Amino acid sequence: MKKRIVLVCLAGMSTNLLVNRMRRAADMKDRDVEIVAISAPEVEKDIKNEQTDVYLLGPQVRYLKNDIKQALNNSDIPVKNIDMTDYGLMDGSKVFEYAEKLMDGVN
Numbered sequence: 176m177k178k179r180i181v182l183v184c185l186a187g188m189s190t191n192l193l194v195n196r197m198r199r200a201a202d203m204k205d206r207d208v209e210i211v212a213i214s215a216p217e218v219e220k221d222i223k224n225e226q227t228d229v230y231l232l233g234p235q236v237r238y239l240k241n242d243i244k245q246a247l248n249n250s251d252i253p254v255k256n257i258d259m260t261d262y263g264l265m266d267g268s269k270v271f272e273y274a275e276k277l278m279d280g281v282n
Contacts, residue, residue, distance in 0.1 A: 196267025
């Protein structure tokens with residue numbers, strides 16, 4: 176079953192480079208995943224319309240973590256902050272590896 180990783184940022188654009196690098200990392204591991212970036216205002220719609228397996232928050236929206244968890248009705252879907260160093264370096268491999276661990280239930 177295809178997994179879905181959502182990266183949340185302010186406008187949905189600054190994270191696109193990271194998304195592309197994560198997709199390359201997923202392809203290298205032959206993983207069947209969908210990785211997308213959305214803006215903070217789109218989160219509520221995403222929660223209602225999609226089956227997301229993990230939400231990763233960019234540094235500029237880390238303050239939304241509890242709000243997103245609450246919107247998810249405290250479900251088991253992980254909502255985590257992206258490591259600031261990994262985000263700054265746009266390290267798609269590390270962020271993808273982190274997302275995989277979260278989807279596997281490893282914190």
